[in-house]
Structure formats: structure tokens, C-alpha cells
Amino acid sequence: MQQGGGSETEVTWEDQQNINKFGRLNNRFHELEDEIKFAKESKDNLEDASNELILTDEEVVRFQIGEVFAHVPKEEVESRIEEMQEATSKSLAKLEEEKDSILAQMAELKKILYGKFKDSINLEED
Amino acid sequence: MATESSSSSSAAVTERRGIPGAQFVEDVQTYLTQLGLDVNSALAFLQERLQQYKLVEMKLQAQQRDLQAKIPDIEKCLDVVATLQAKKGTGEELITDFEVSEGIYSRASIDDTDSVCLWLGANVMLEYSCEEATALLQKNLDNARASLEVLLADLQFLRDQVTITQVTIARVYNWDVHQRRLRQSPPKDL
Numbered sequence: 001m002q003q004g005g006g007s008e009t010e011v012t013w014e015d016q017q018n019i020n021k022f023g024r025l026n027n028r029f030h031e032l033e034d035e036i037k038f039a040k041e042s043k044d045n046l047e048d049a050s051n052e053l054i055l056t057d058e059e060v061v062r063f064q065i066g067e068v069f070a071h072v073p074k075e076e077v078e079s080r081i082e083e084m085q086e087a088t089s090k091s092l093a094k095l096e097e098e099k100d101s102i103l104a105q106m107a108e109l110k111k112i113l114y115g116k117f118k119d120s121i122n123l124e125e126d
Numbered sequence: 127m128a129t130e131s132s133s134s135s136s137a138a139v140t141e142r143r144g145i146p147g148a149q150f151v152e153d154v155q156t157y158l159t160q161l162g163l164d165v166n167s168a169l170a171f172l173q174e175r176l177q178q179y180k181l182v183e184m185k186l187q188a189q190q191r192d193l194q195a196k197i198p199d200i201e202k203c204l205d206v207v208a209t210l211q212a213k214k215g216t217g218e219e220l221i222t223d224f225e226v227s228e229g230i231y232s233r234a235s236i237d238d239t240d241s242v243c244l245w246l247g248a249n250v251m252l253e254y255s256c257e258e259a260t261a262l263l264q265k266n267l268d269n270a271r272a273s274l275e276v277l278l279a280d281l282q283f284l285r286d287q288v289t290i291t292q293v294t295i296a297r298v299y300n301w302d303v304h305q306r307r308l309r310q311s312p313p314k315d316l
Contacts, residue, residue, distance in 0.1 A: 011297060013150055020286040062223055065209050066202040071221040
């Protein structure tokens with residue numbers, strides 16, 4: 001091991017695998033952030049829709065299915081929206097869980113890699 | 127996931143579906159001797175490899191975007207067919223507003239029906255019974271999801287090769303810098 005000079009710290013296959021894993025986790029982390037943002041937006045939209053439903057006094061609501069708006073009785077729309085809200089909440093919870101797990105793994109790998117390579121490696125966001 | 131054969135030295139998949147694997151370098155000196163190249167040529171070679179990887183990555187990402195747009199489309203179609211099927215038993219007609227042109231909608235009343243027409247692409251539309259339509263759409267959805275999974279695995283493999291290549295470039299460069307320092311200031315004998 002060299003002190004200073006051309007940083008001759010040897011990179012083993014295990015180190016390479018750790019670096020690869022960190023890269024993969026980082027990518028997945030960014031994808032997750034997008035997915036979470038999208039899920040939160042859906043959740044907000046569903047809430048707004050649900051509130052609007054309570055306020056309206058129409059009996060038949062135009063509910064979007066695919067590309068068309070079907071005329072659906074209010075109760076059915078309410079139950080559909082509730083179902084969708086549940087599904088979105090569940091999926092959001094799962095995504096947040098995965099995000100936390102990834103952050104923990106990345107912190108672990110940072111410790112290991114900085115421990116070995118110190119200044120020769122940069123694992124921060126640019 | 128890139129499969130790694132059990133233990134240490136230069137264990138890697140040599141290629142995956144046409145993407146060449148990046149060779150892991152145990153020792154820079156041995157690597158350069160093995161390649162029979164001097165430092166600059168080796169760096170040029172590695173940079174070129176990196177560019178090739180980037181090109182393939184862009185292609186795969188475009189395919190990924192296509193698939194990710196297709197999947198919700200198919201899910202929407204399945205939804206519509208399911209709604210039609212649900213209405214079938216009741217004998218009521220389904221009234222919908224559909225888009226005739228941008229911003230302009232028209233009302234349609236859909237009676238009890240046993241069949242739907244599916245757009246298959248290439249100016250072809252076929253009539254199916256509701257059950258057949260559901261089965262076909264479901265099959266397409268499953269295929270699309272499976273393709274997406276394979277694609278994502280390819281992308282992960284590719285990114286690993288890119289990382290390995292980048293690390294190798296950095297190491298070869300550092301090794302060269304180190305060698306130059308050694309040549310300029312030879313170590314004193316103690």
C-alpha cells in the first residue's frame with residue numbers, strides 16, 4: 001500500500017463488486033424517487049377526486065376507464081376510488097420501504113469503500 | 127444479475143446477449159503486458175469500449191421507455207373489457223363519452239354485447255369474444271412484463287461493465303502517474 005504518490009491501493013475483485021453494487025443501488029434509488037413522486041401525485045389526485053365526489057350532487061359521474069369516460073353511478077365510483085386509494089397507499093408504503101433499505105445498504109457500502117480507498121474514491125452525488 | 131463464478135481472480139461473465147463483458151484487471155502491469163499495449167493505447171482502447179457501452183445503453187433505455195409506455199396501455203384495455211363484461215349480465219346499457227377529436231367528446235350508448243374489437247396494429251382490427259379478448263390482452267401484458275424484466279437485467283449487466291471499465295481506466299492512469307514519479311525520483315538506497 002502506498003502513502004501518497006500515484007495512489008497504488010490495489011483494487012480486488014471484491015472491491016469491484018462492491019463498487020458495482022453501489023452503482024446499481026444508486027440507480028435503483030433514483031428510479032424509486034421518481035416512482036414515489038408519481039405514486040404521491042396519484043394519491044393526491046385520488047383524494048381530490050374523492051372530495052369532489054362528496055361535494056357533487058349529481059347521481060351519475062363520468063369515470064375514466066381506459067380512454068373513455070363511462071357514466072357510472074356515484075356509489076360505484078366511490079367504491080372504485082376507495083379501492084384505488086388503498087392500492088396506491090400500499091404500493092407507496094412498499095416503495096418507501098425499499099428506498100429505506102437501499103439507503104441503508106448504500107451507507108454500509110460507503111463505509112467499507114471509504115475505509116479502504118479514503119480519498120481515492122468519490123461516492124457522492126455530483 | 128451478472129453471474130459471478132465462485133472465487134476471486136478475474137471471475138466474470140464474458141458476454142451477455144451480445145454485450146461484451148469487461149475484463150477485471152487484477153494487476154495493471156500484468157494487464158498491460160498481456161494486452162501488449164503501452165499506456166496510451168490501452169487507455170484509448172478502454173475509452174472506446176466505454177463509448178460502445180454507452181451506445182448500447184442508450185438503445186436499451188429507448189426500448190425500456192417503449193415497453194414502459196405499452197404496459198399501462200394494455201392494462202387500460204383490460205380494464206375496459208372487464209367493465210363491459212361486468213355490464214353484460216345486467217342488461218343495462220353502458221353510456222360513455224369518448225373523444226372524437228382533441229377536446230371534442232361525443233356520447234355513445236353501448237348495449238349488451240358479447241364481442242369486442244381489438245386493434246392489433248398495422249391497420250388490422252379483429253373481433254373477439256370478451257373472454258378471448260381478455261385472454262389475448264393478458265398474454266400480451268405478461269409478455270411485455272417479461273420482456274421488461276429481461277431488459278432491466280441487461281441494463282444492470284451493462285452498467286456493471288461500464289463501472290468496471292471506468293475503474294480500470296482510473297487504475298491504468300494512476301499506475302502510469304505512479305510509474306512516472308518512480309522514474310523521476312529513483313528510491314534512495316538505505
